[in-house]
Amino acid sequence: MSEYIIKNGHVFDPVQGIKGDKADVAIKNGKIVKDSEVSKSAKVIDAKGKTVMAGAVEIHAHIAGPKVNLGRIYRPEDKLFTCTPTHGHERMGSGNSIPSTFKTGYEYARMGYTTAMEAAMPPLFSRHTHEEIRDTPIIDEGAFPVFGNNWFVMEYLKNREVENTAAYIAWLLRATKGYAVKVVNPGGTEAWHWGLNCLTVNDPVPYFDITPAEIIKGLIDANEYLGLPHSMHIHPNNLGNPGNYTTTLDTLKIAQGIKPKNKFGREQVLHLTHTQFHSYKGTNWGDFESGAKEVMDYINKNKNITVDTGNVTLDETTTMTADGPFEHHLTELNHLKWANVDVEVETAAGVVPYIYSPNISVCAIQWAIGLELALYAKDPMRCFITTDHPNAGPFTRYPRVIKWLMSQRARETQINAFKHKDKVLSQTGIGAIDRELTLYEIAAMTRAGPAKSLGLSSMCGGLAPGMDADVVVYNINPEKPFENPDQIEAAFSRAACVFKSGVEVVKDGEIVSSGNKRTLWVNAKVNDNPQVMRDITEKFLKYYSVTQANYESLGHSFVPNPYALEVDATQ
Amino acid sequence: MQPSEVEKMETVTISMKNVPALYLEADNVSPDAFAGKTSAQIADLHVYEGNTTGKLGNYFEVSGNAGATAADTKIVVKGDVKRVKYIGMKMSAGEIVVEGSTDQYVGAWMKGGKITVKGNVEAFAATAMRGGELIIEGNAGNYLGAAYRGDWRGMSKGTIHVMGNAGSDVGMYMTGGEIVIDGNVDVHVATHAEGGRIIVKGNAKSKVGGQMVDGNIFIFGTIDIMMPGYKYVDTVEQEVAGTKAKFAHFIGDMGERHKTKKGQVIYGNLYTRV
Numbered sequence: 006m007s008e009y010i011i012k013n014g015h016v017f018d019p020v021q022g023i024k025g026d027k028a029d030v031a032i033k034n035g036k037i038v039k040d041s042e043v044s045k046s047a048k049v050i051d052a053k054g055k056t057v058m059a060g061a062v063e064i065h066a067h068i069a070g071p072k073v074n075l076g077r078i079y080r081p082e083d084k085l086f087t088c089t090p091t092h093g094h095e096r097m098g099s100g101n102s103i104p105s106t107f108k109t110g111y112e113y114a115r116m117g118y119t120t121a122m123e124a125a126m127p128p129l130f131s132r133h134t135h136e137e138i139r140d141t142p143i144i145d146e147g148a149f150p151v152f153g154n155n156w157f158v159m160e161y162l163k164n165r166e167v168e169n170t171a172a173y174i175a176w177l178l179r180a181t182k183g184y185a186v187k188v189v190n191p192g193g194t195e196a197w198h199w200g201l202n203c204l205t206v207n208d209p210v211p212y213f214d215i216t217p218a219e220i221i222k223g224l225i226d227a228n229e230y231l232g233l234p235h236s237m238h239i240h241p242n243n244l245g246n247p248g249n250y251t252t253t254l255d256t257l258k259i260a261q262g263i264k265p266k267n268k269f270g271r272e273q274v275l276h277l278t279h280t281q282f283h284s285y286k287g288t289n290w291g292d293f294e295s296g297a298k299e300v301m302d303y304i305n306k307n308k309n310i311t312v313d314t315g316n317v318t319l320d321e322t323t324t325m326t327a328d329g330p331f332e333h334h335l336t337e338l339n340h341l342k343w344a345n346v347d348v349e350v351e352t353a354a355g356v357v358p359y360i361y362s363p364n365i366s367v368c369a370i371q372w373a374i375g376l377e378l379a380l381y382a383k384d385p386m387r388c389f390i391t392t393d394h395p396n397a398g399p400f401t402r403y404p405r406v407i408k409w410l411m412s413q414r415a416r417e418t419q420i421n422a423f424k425h426k427d428k429v430l431s432q433t434g435i436g437a438i439d440r441e442l443t444l445y446e447i448a449a450m451t452r453a454g455p456a457k458s459l460g461l462s463s464m465c466g467g468l469a470p471g472m473d474a475d476v477v478v479y480n481i482n483p484e485k486p487f488e489n490p491d492q493i494e495a496a497f498s499r500a501a502c503v504f505k506s507g508v509e510v511v512k513d514g515e516i517v518s519s520g521n522k523r524t525l526w527v528n529a530k531v532n533d534n535p536q537v538m539r540d541i542t543e544k545f546l547k548y549y550s551v552t553q554a555n556y557e558s559l560g561h562s563f564v565p566n567p568y569a570l571e572v573d574a575t576q
Numbered sequence: 577m578q579p580s581e582v583e584k585m586e587t588v589t590i591s592m593k594n595v596p597a598l599y600l601e602a603d604n605v606s607p608d609a610f611a612g613k614t615s616a617q618i619a620d621l622h623v624y625e626g627n628t629t630g631k632l633g634n635y636f637e638v639s640g641n642a643g644a645t646a647a648d649t650k651i652v653v654k655g656d657v658k659r660v661k662y663i664g665m666k667m668s669a670g671e672i673v674v675e676g677s678t679d680q681y682v683g684a685w686m687k688g689g690k691i692t693v694k695g696n697v698e699a700f701a702a703t704a705m706r707g708g709e710l711i712i713e714g715n716a717g718n719y720l721g722a723a724y725r726g727d728w729r730g731m732s733k734g735t736i737h738v739m740g741n742a743g744s745d746v747g748m749y750m751t752g753g754e755i756v757i758d759g760n761v762d763v764h765v766a767t768h769a770e771g772g773r774i775i776v777k778g779n780a781k782s783k784v785g786g787q788m789v790d791g792n793i794f795i796f797g798t799i800d801i802m803m804p805g806y807k808y809v810d811t812v813e814q815e816v817a818g819t820k821a822k823f824a825h826f827i828g829d830m831g832e833r834h835k836t837k838k839g840q841v842i843y844g845n846l847y848t849r850v
Contacts, residue, residue: 079726080726081724081725081726081727082723082724082725082726082727083726085724085727340833341728342726342728
């Protein structure tokens with residue numbers, strides 16, 4: 006494999022504590038090595054006057070699977086005027102908020118992302134999800150199967166059977182080649198089958214006689230029993246409603262006192278996703294206001310929690326979530342087309358287009374809340390930048406979100422452009438914040454932090470020798486202040502150079518290789534559990550529309566290049 | 577048009593010389609794309625035939641130079657352009673005259689200016705039109721002034737006049753502007769409309785105003801099958817498109833959601849001549 010040395014760049018690496026010092030980064034056999042270990046024939050990349058970071062890590066995006074594809078199918082207008090023809094190494098692509106698989110891979114790579122997690126995989130459709138992941142070039146990907154409304158989980162946890170829950174999780178991760186335990190509106194999506202919802206952590210789930218709080222606690226315990234790389238990853242109850250920050254705090258309190266148990270260096274037991282959608286005060290859309298301060302104050306004090314932001318980017322986009330009742334609520338609000346999918350005994354999803362208009366006060370306030378969260382965060386290693394793609398905006402807007410976070414001037418420009426500027430300033434704290442995130446903090450929020458939270462800190466998110474050679478060079482000279490904040494957005498949109506596992510995949514913002522994409526999954530070994538195996542067989546016979554033999558994702562057609570993280574929970 | 581504007585208007589004539597074997601996608605045939613260009617530069621603009629990219633000049637004889645801006649540019653399209661799509665797409669100003677019949681998406685997403693087609697047009701003419709004037713002297717195909725596939729934003733402004741008949745799904749998801757059809761229309765008129773005005777001087781078939789939330793439809797002739805979601809209110813006398821007549825006034829679609837404006841419940845209005 007080729008050798009490279011990236012010379013004289015300003016390196017930002019929270020893993021090694023390097024804050025913009027000039028340093029060389031050497032690559033050999035797909036790994037980062039000490040400078041002395043590459044030969045004289047190593048290809049030199051001149052990064053003088055440029056910024057060098059590890060490849061970025063996406064912790065939460067909806068980029069593969071049936072509901073993403075449902076969005077693609079039922080929104081042909083999302084493809085209108087957004088097609089890119091085949092050119093160079095790139096195959097044709099289309100779509101804006103729900104890009105085709107190929108475009109997804111290229112766009113992430115162009116921005117310097119080398120790893121991404123699909124945030125909600127319906128287990129029954131894992132084969133479909135993996136087929137899309139397979140067709141998404143360059144980036145390493147994993148997928149989180151959803152557990153929060155799963156009949157097995159609810160039945161085991163009703164009886165507080167953590168060990169059985171863990172055995173079921175281990176089986177399902179193996180069958181679906183899943184990466185982590187995802188929870189979406191715990192109990193609420195199942196209640197939706199009965200025309201109901203769970204809006205607090207104590208609302209009973211019909212028939213199952215269990216509460217969201219019990220599901221959350223049980224899944225955290227099972228996750229730590231197994232010692233999985235990532236923690237339980239939660240989209241809590243009551244998403245998107247004014248006053249929901251109390252539900253969010255109630256959810257976070259469930260993790261209080263629980264210690265992480267794993268060999269991957271992960272320090273949290275709960276990851277709260279798209280926090281923006283869960284940090285609302287007020288009682289209705291008229292007196293709607295930000296609860297970012299309250300939520301982030303709690304997160305700052307509790308080190309066993311990590312979060313991502315879910316920044317609203319003020320675009321036309323497509324919302325999609327396994328929170329079926331929420332999507333129905335949304336279509337009633339905006340009257341745009343709605344699609345709903347029920348996934349047998351496991352989950353359900355909905356899809357609705359949405360326009361975050363800068364002329365609507367609620368959208369502008371949502372924009373401010375997302376930024377407030379990142380700017381109130383004291384530990385950038387525990388707060389990560391996302392747009393909950395495509396729910397709050399397309400992932401291709403990350404450079405713009407970074408611009409807003411790094412430049413108070415850019416925020417002011419946007420605030421002044423809002424139709425209801427005064428309302429944004431009175432209902433949120435955004436106007437009083439003068440913090441501007443540094444490149445080092447951005448590196449923590451987009452690289453080292455999410456990698457650590459995912460249990461991948463030994464592999465990616467940093468530039469220490471021995472780690473995967475995921476390296477990005479940006480056209481940013483940290484010694485020269487930006488003349489215009491738009492330069493930040495431009496630089497993060499098109500990296501000067503990107504290496505993925507030692508392969509040069511982007512050069513001057515153009516794709517030059519499809520890389521060596523891997524599918525990350527977690528192989529958890531547990532003691533033989535005949536009861537759980539019998540329950541699985543029985544449920545397949547009784548309820549599922551497919552046989553157990555047709556359920557598993559395996560082999561070259563689904564996971565052509567797997568990378569398993571091994572976990573041993575046998576005792 | 578003011579006389580001073582007429583004076584500076586430059587005319588570019590494009591005449592079909594090599595009729596394409598496949599359909600030609602010619603969204604560059606618009607005053608906006610031609611503005612400021614010489615006939616040679618215009619001939620060099622790209623067009624698509626299937627999966628190949630060619631030059632406008634490969635298919636058309638181009639004569640005359642364009643004006644400095646779109647507003648100063650008039651385009652005359654001659655010859656057999658029945659297999660040419662997207663003429664006048666997204667145009668913002670100026671004028672196009674198509675001397676014969678043409679294919680789909682004439683004036684789609686147009687914002688201003690004027691297009692006259694002396695023959696017939698195929699489907700999707702004036703898709704999501706946002707302004708300007710489209711005159712079709714022959715017949716129009718399906719989805720005239722409708723929304724793009726999947727979209728909920730149809731024609732919002734401007735005027736369309738069809739002197740012949742129109743196909744199905746006229747004004748689907750229309751939110752504003754006016755469509756006048758001198759002849760008959762096929763099924764589905766103003767489906768999902770939330771504004772705008774459609775006048776049909778001839779007859780309509782069925783599904784007129786289905787799922788309409790707001791807007792006005794006038795049918796001078798007959799409707800074969802009336803939608804069940806429409807309720808008779810009263811008979812009114814009105815002048816519509818130069819004709820004063822008595823109309824039976826219906827409101828609907830009762831099966832759809834209803835907006836309120838200043839405390840008033842809003843319905844779609846369907847008028848049929850009595």
